[in-house]
Amino acid sequence: MQKPKENAGLSDEATTAINPRAAGPFALAGAALLGGGFVLGLLQRDHLAYFLHSYLVSVCFVASLCLGALFFVAVLHATRAGWGIVLRRIAEFLSVNIATVAVLFLPVLVAVIMRNHWLYEWLDAERMREGSKHYSELLAIKRPYFQVFFYVARSVGYFVIWWALARFFFTRSLKQDESGDPNLTLQMERWSGPSLLLFAVSLTFAAFDWLMSLTPEWYSTIFGLYFFAGCVVSGLSSIVLSAVMLQATGRLKSVITPEHYHDMGKLLLGFVIFWGYMGFSQYMLIWYGNIPEETVWYQARQTNGWALISLALLFGHLLIPFFGLLSREVKRRRHLLAFWAVWLLVFHWIDLYWVVMPSLEQKRPQFGLLDVAVALGILSLYLAGLALVAGGKSLVARKDPRLGESLAFENY
Amino acid sequence: MSTLTLPLDDNTTNDPKHRAPLIAGDQSLETLTDVVSGIVEQPVVPRSWYVAFAVSSALAAMFFALIGYLIFTGVGVWGNNSPVFWAWDIVNFVFWVGIGHAGTLISAILLLFRQKWRTSINRFAEAMTIFAVICAGVYPGVHIGRVWFAYWLAPYPNHMTLWPNFRSPLLWDVFAVSTYFTVSLVFWYLGMIPDLATLRDRTQSPLRRALYGLFSVGWRGSARQWHRVERGSLILASLATGLVLSVHSVVSFDFAVSQVPGWHTTIFPPYFVAGAIFSGFAMVVTLMVPARAYFGLKDLITVRHLDNMNKIILATSCMVGYAYGVEVFIAWYSGVHYERFAFLNRAFGPYAPYYWTMVTCNVIVPHLFWFRKWRTTPALMVIVAVLVNVGMWMERFVIIGISLTRGHLPSSWRMYAPTWVDIGMFIGSFGLFMTLFLLFCRFLPMVAMAEVKTVLVHEESHAAQH
Numbered sequence: 001m002q003k004p005k006e007n008a009g010l011s012d013e014a015t016t017a018i019n020p021r022a023a024g025p026f027a028l029a030g031a032a033l034l035g036g037g038f039v040l041g042l043l044q045r046d047h048l049a050y051f052l053h054s055y056l057v058s059v060c061f062v063a064s065l066c067l068g069a070l071f072f073v074a075v076l077h078a079t080r081a082g083w084g085i086v087l088r089r090i091a092e093f094l095s096v097n098i099a100t101v102a103v104l105f106l107p108v109l110v111a112v113i114m115r116n117h118w119l120y121e122w123l124d125a126e127r128m129r130e131g132s133k134h135y136s137e138l139l140a141i142k143r144p145y146f147q148v149f150f151y152v153a154r155s156v157g158y159f160v161i162w163w164a165l166a167r168f169f170f171t172r173s174l175k176q177d178e179s180g181d182p183n184l185t186l187q188m189e190r191w192s193g194p195s196l197l198l199f200a201v202s203l204t205f206a207a208f209d210w211l212m213s214l215t216p217e218w219y220s221t222i223f224g225l226y227f228f229a230g231c232v233v234s235g236l237s238s239i240v241l242s243a244v245m246l247q248a249t250g251r252l253k254s255v256i257t258p259e260h261y262h263d264m265g266k267l268l269l270g271f272v273i274f275w276g277y278m279g280f281s282q283y284m285l286i287w288y289g290n291i292p293e294e295t296v297w298y299q300a301r302q303t304n305g306w307a308l309i310s311l312a313l314l315f316g317h318l319l320i321p322f323f324g325l326l327s328r329e330v331k332r333r334r335h336l337l338a339f340w341a342v343w344l345l346v347f348h349w350i351d352l353y354w355v356v357m358p359s360l361e362q363k364r365p366q367f368g369l370l371d372v373a374v375a376l377g378i379l380s381l382y383l384a385g386l387a388l389v390a391g392g393k394s395l396v397a398r399k400d401p402r403l404g405e406s407l408a409f410e411n412y
Numbered sequence: 413m414s415t416l417t418l419p420l421d422d423n424t425t426n427d428p429k430h431r432a433p434l435i436a437g438d439q440s441l442e443t444l445t446d447v448v449s450g451i452v453e454q455p456v457v458p459r460s461w462y463v464a465f466a467v468s469s470a471l472a473a474m475f476f477a478l479i480g481y482l483i484f485t486g487v488g489v490w491g492n493n494s495p496v497f498w499a500w501d502i503v504n505f506v507f508w509v510g511i512g513h514a515g516t517l518i519s520a521i522l523l524l525f526r527q528k529w530r531t532s533i534n535r536f537a538e539a540m541t542i543f544a545v546i547c548a549g550v551y552p553g554v555h556i557g558r559v560w561f562a563y564w565l566a567p568y569p570n571h572m573t574l575w576p577n578f579r580s581p582l583l584w585d586v587f588a589v590s591t592y593f594t595v596s597l598v599f600w601y602l603g604m605i606p607d608l609a610t611l612r613d614r615t616q617s618p619l620r621r622a623l624y625g626l627f628s629v630g631w632r633g634s635a636r637q638w639h640r641v642e643r644g645s646l647i648l649a650s651l652a653t654g655l656v657l658s659v660h661s662v663v664s665f666d667f668a669v670s671q672v673p674g675w676h677t678t679i680f681p682p683y684f685v686a687g688a689i690f691s692g693f694a695m696v697v698t699l700m701v702p703a704r705a706y707f708g709l710k711d712l713i714t715v716r717h718l719d720n721m722n723k724i725i726l727a728t729s730c731m732v733g734y735a736y737g738v739e740v741f742i743a744w745y746s747g748v749h750y751e752r753f754a755f756l757n758r759a760f761g762p763y764a765p766y767y768w769t770m771v772t773c774n775v776i777v778p779h780l781f782w783f784r785k786w787r788t789t790p791a792l793m794v795i796v797a798v799l800v801n802v803g804m805w806m807e808r809f810v811i812i813g814i815s816l817t818r819g820h821l822p823s824s825w826r827m828y829a830p831t832w833v834d835i836g837m838f839i840g841s842f843g844l845f846m847t848l849f850l851l852f853c854r855f856l857p858m859v860a861m862a863e864v865k866t867v868l869v870h871e872e873s874h875a876a877q878h
Contacts, residue, residue, distance in 0.1 A: 080426070083526075141747035185428040193726075193782070200734055208745075219746045221679035221738050266524075277657060281681040288669040289676045293748065401428035 016251055020391025023384040030380030037373035044370075049118035052111050053360050054371045056119070057352045058378040059108065060210060061234070063101045064227070064348065065382075067203055068235015069094035070162060071228075073169050074199065077185075077192035083263055085406035086255050089397050090242045092173055093390040094235070095166040100385025102159040104378055108210075109152050121359075122146040122216040138217045138293075146216065151209060158206045165195050173397050180399035203228055211352075214359040218297045222282045229275035234348040236268050237341035244338040246395060255396055258332040259409050265331025268340065272325065276318040300358040305365050309354050317347040349375065423716045424788050434529050434867045437711035441865055444712070448607075448859045449614055451707050457854070460706075465850045471843020478837045479554055487557050491830045496816045500834040501555040503808040504841060506663055507691070508548035509589065510684075510804060513656060514692025515541030516596060519603070520652035523645070529720055531863035532713050535607075536703070537696050538600040539856070543848040544695075545593045547841045552585065581665035588662035592655050599648045602641060605631050606862040657681075660688040667811065673754035674815035677742070683735035687804060690728035690774070693721050694800035701790045701797075703853065712859050715788050722787040725800065729778035732807075736775060750820060762827065763814045766806050773803025 041051025069091040076084050076091075108119075117124035126134040128143055139146070169188055176184045204224030212223045220226075240261065246252050286294045301310050321340055330336045357365065397403060423432040439447075482489055492499045515537035522530040553562055565586045567576050576583045609631035612624035631637060664684035667675035697718065704713040743751040758767045777799045780786040786793060818825045852858070 080428075138747040142745060145745065182428045186426065189426070197730055200730075201737075204734075204738065217747075219742050221677045221735075221742045222682070223678075224738065225679065225682060273654075277661075277681070281661070282678045285665070285668045285676070285678045285680070289671055291671060291676070293746070 017392045017394065018387060018390045020388050023387035023391070026380045026384035026387060030377045030382075030384060033373045033377030033380060035377075037370050037377055040370040040373065047116065047118040048111070049116075049360060050362075050366070051370065051374070052108070052116065052119040053356050054374045055378075056108060056210065056214075057349070057356045057371075058375045059101065059104050060352050060356070061349050061375070062104065062378055062382040063098070063206075064231040064234050064352075065238045066095050066098040066101055066166070066235075067162065067199075067228075067231040068233070069239060070098070070166050070169075070199065070235075071196075071232055072235055072239060074165070074192045074195045077169070077188045078196060080189060080402075082402040082405035083409045084260070085400050085403050086252070086396055087239055087243060087260060087264070088400075089173065089393075089395055090246075091235070091239050092166070092170045092397075093386060093393075094238055094242070096163075096170045097382065097385045097389050098159065098162045098166055099389075100382055102163065103385075104381060105155065105159065109155060112148055112151055115148065120146075120213060120216070122213060123148070136217065142216065146213070154205060154209055158202045161198055161202045165199060168195070173400075174393065176400060177394050177398050180401070182401045185401055200224075200228075203231065211355050214356060215297055215300075217293060220282055220286070220294070220297075222278055226275075226278040226282060229271060229278045230348050230351055232271045233268065233275055233344055236264060236271060237344045237348075240264050240268070240334075240337055240341040241345070244334045244341075247334065252395055255407065257409075258334070259411050260406075261334050261337050262328070262331045262411050265325055265337050265340075268337075268344070269322070269325040269331075272318060272321050272344070276322075279313075279318070301354060304363045306354070306358055309350065309365060313347065313351055313354060317344070317351055321347075423714055424719050424784075432716060433869045434532070434714070434716065435712060435864065435869070436714045439711055439868060441868065444864060444868065445610060445614075445861055447708065447712065448857050448861045449611055451853070451858060452611060452855060453614065461850065461854065465847065468843050468846035468850055471840050472847045473843075475550075475837060475840025475844050478833055478840060479550070482554055482833065482837075483559055487555065489831060489833045491828060491834055493826055493828065495819055495824050495826060496813060496828040498555075498812050498816065499828055500809075500830050500838060501551050502666075503805070503812050504838055505548050505551035505555075506808045506812070507805050508544045508551075508841065508845075509659065509663055510688035510691045510808075511695045512541040512544035512548065512592075512596070512692060513660060513685070513688035514696045515539070515544075516592075516599075516652050516656045517689050517692070518696075519599060520649040521656060523649040524653060527720075528867045529717055531860055531867055532717055533696065533700065533721070533859075534863070535600070535604065535856075535860040536700060536713075536858055537692075538596060538603075539849065539852045540692075540696060540699070541596050542593070542600060543845050543852075544692075545589065545596065546848065547845050549589060549593070550841070550844075552582075581662060581669055584662045585666060588655075588659045592659045595648065595652050595655055599645070599652055601627075602644050602648065603860055603863070604856065605629060605641065606633065606638075607857040607860060609633070610861060611857065656689075657685055660684040667815075672815050672819060673748075673750040674758070674811065677739060679735055679738055683732065683739075686728050686731035686735065687774075687807060690725060690732055691801060691804035693725045693728065694797040694804070697721055697725070697793055697797040698801065699849070701794050703858070705790070707853070707858065709859060712864060715790075718790065718793060719784075719787045722781045722793055722796075725797070726778055726781040729774060729781075729800070733775040736771070753818075754815060757818055758810055758814050761814065761818065763810070763817070766814065767810050770803050770806040770810050773799040774807060777803070 037054070038051060041048050041054075044050050072084075072091045073088060073095055075081075076088055111119050112123065115123045115125075117127075121127065122139055122142070123146075124134065126132045127136050128140045128146075129135060130140065144150075168191065172184045172188055175181075204227075207224045207227035211227065212218065212220070243252065243256050243261075243264075247256060283298065286298060300306065321344055324330065324340050324343075330340070353367075353371070400406075423434070423436055425432060435444075490499065490501065492501070515534070518530045518537045519534045522534075553559060556562065564574060565576055565583065567578075605628055608624050609628035612621055612628050615621050615624060661681035661684065664680035668677060668680035670676055700713060700721075701718070704710050740755055743755040746752075758764070777796055780792075780796055786796065813828055817828055
């Protein structure tokens with residue numbers, strides 16, 4: 001049986017906060033990279049079509065990290081879990097950083113407000129004007145939904161919901177660091193259920209709006225869950241990676257043990273399979289039904305060189321990490337687990353690239369310097385935000401009533 | 413019958429500093445064995461059990477009589493027509509397969525998630541899984557008409573070089589459901605071996621000793637035997653976890669691979685799985701509330717267990733509601749005429765009462781479980797659980813029946829009405845289910861004694877006092 005031990009193991013050195021000044025270099029590097037990417041985008045002379053698509057890929061990528069982490073926090077509360085308390089603060093930092101992502105999302109909103117239909121085809125008024133040679137009846141039907149104002153309002157709404165939820169858990173958790181009041185835990189547990197409902201609905205519509213509507217005539221009811229699966233995989237990966245990096249700097253050494261990594265590895269494996277389950281369900285049913293309005297989306301991803309990336313996802317996002325994460329040893333060794341976390345983050349980015357880029361009217365995948373600059377730029381700015389959010393704060397929910405249980409946690 | 417008069421501790425309170433005990437009363441290893449074994453060992457079986465068994469087995473007999481009538485006469489005795497080729501037969505098949513899912517979730521997924529409260533209810537729920545899959549398996553077997561060719565579903569080398577169509581989800585169903593049944597049965601049996609040995613060692617009857625002895629396969633409780641049972645359970649749990657998801661996913665493929673509006677939609681696999689767990693838990697709660705009172709198991713299956721199950725019902729209700737909502741939204745968003753019509757027809761067509769019953773029972777009523785009072789009062793939770801079962805049956809009819817009555821071609825539209833044989837067989841399948849269930853309660857340990865003993869706090873707290 002596990003005997004909860006006192007929180008004495010939490011020496012100050014173990015939980016030394018991150019210095020918020022680390023944000024500076026990241027912000028500078030991010031701005032420079034993004035600026036470079038923007039210039040490269042201008043040079044393409046394609047109305048920024050490529051730049052905006054690439055930008056959307058990376059901004060959805062960082063959003064998904066926050067959302068996966070938010071899901072982790074809410075589920076820990078909803079299930080009254082004890083084992084993961086030592087990791088929860090890291091997840092809270094990641095989820096609250098949705099504020100940075102909201103700022104990073106502004107260029108997309110600006111592009112929509114300026115009706116840049118090279119990003120979203122439905123912004124092209126010609127497509128909805130009867131009599132025009134570009135007219136599409138299927139698009140005209142959706143006119144009430146595809147309004148610039150409505151799109152912007154919805155996107156702002158999603159960020160407000162996510163930020164409010166993340167803040168709700170974060171502020172109470174910080175307050176508990178001072179008071180140790182168990183009522184805060186009860187309060188968070190009580191609201192975790194409704195939070196997950198709001199989370200599910202907002203995430204689904206965000207996936208529809210930001211990603212599915214890139215091919216506006218196409219639809220798939222599972223699309224929200226597909227994006228959700230990717231969010232959780234990348235959220236869990238980010239938590240693992242953050243923990244490993246913090247331990248590499250000497251922090252949390254005796255706090256996070258192989259037992260916690262083991263459980264994170266199990267969850268990762270589970271959600272890797274879940275992602276495959278979602279992807280397979282969507283693909284198989286569309287392939288089998290063979291209705292042109294639906295197959296068009298996969299058609300674009302099976303021709304002109306995209307088939308290779310589709311296959312890369314099948315192997316890189318499912319089969320290889322599945323076998324990689326099966327072993328108990330891999331899950332318990334943080335450096336091996338960190339390798340798979342990085343691997344999955346890379347493939348999650350490729351997944352989003354594969355979802356977004358084929359809607360560009362181009363023949364082949366053109367992965368290049370611009371994508372790298374934009375991705376690293378956004379990631380740097382995200383990390384800058386993370387340093388500001390996490391700076392000066394305890395890295396562990398140090399007075400959580402169940403912390404002892406988490407510290408003493410052992411798999412069996 | 414046991415002689416438990418200890419007050420039921422309220423273990424549903426939530427204090428973050430202490431985990432509430434899972435077992436109420438002052439149960440020790442010994443009293444626990446007495447309580448559970450006592451049910452099987454009672455010298456005089458209460459008359460109420462015989463009454464229940466007589467009713468159930470009469471209904472089960474009716475079920476088999478109607479199957480005989482069906483086979484000798486033909487599927488025309490059902491209300492199925494053209495275009496409604498699938499009706500109550502497949503509705504009942506999906507309904508029963510769904511009921512089974514709670515058992516596997518409890519025994520497999522909750523084991524992987526270290527939810528120790530599952531130990532009190534897993535045996536019971538797994539038994540329900542097996543009986544429900546038996547009821548489900550009957551329907552596809554008999555609905556094909558010429559049942560004597562049912563073995564053609566199996567791929568085997570034969571001189572006619574007949575080979576099943578591997579691209580057909582109907583064939584996948586054969587594999588999915590039979591694998592599910594096999595693994596569930598093995599899993600259930602494996603966990604029961606130590607308890608069967610306990611019964612073997614306690615019984616006075618030579619016949620019982622021989623039979624329990626046979627099925628406990630020489631269990632002596634050695635460390636090595638325990639090790640193997642535990643490893644085996646863990647491996648089977650991992651395999652069964654995949655099966656929880658795959659079985660109902662494959663069932664959903666039966667519909668979703670087609671082009672029928674209302675059937676062909678990509679969310680079907682996870683949506684069906686959530687619905688199956690939803691209905692399965694509702695059935696477990698429906699049967700467990702009376703069973704724990706009747707057999708004196710309130711200390712082992714506490715209000716906390718019921719509370720937890722009701723939370724799962726609430727969570728899966730939200731998932732099912734999510735799927736309904738997304739389907740309706742995408743039907744509009746798709747702009748496809750037929751998709752839109754299919755959903756309008758469900759809500760406002762001739763079968764609208766079915767649809768609205770479904771929505772009320774599955775999406776609205778379970779929200780009562782946000783309130784603690786509804787989750788922890790047995791009489792109230794049974795009301796919700798029964799309504800969920802009604803709603804989930806309606807859901808299958810809404811999907812299967814309504815979609816077929818009005819397809820792409822209005823000239824082929826036709827209404828559907830069940831015949832007395834349809835209704836009789838459905839009622840009869842409950843008879844079969846309850847017959848098996850009552851036999852289980854009578855002859856096998858209803859609670860996994862060996863597993864519950866691992867979560868007893870009694871011994872520990874007494875050790876501390878001395």
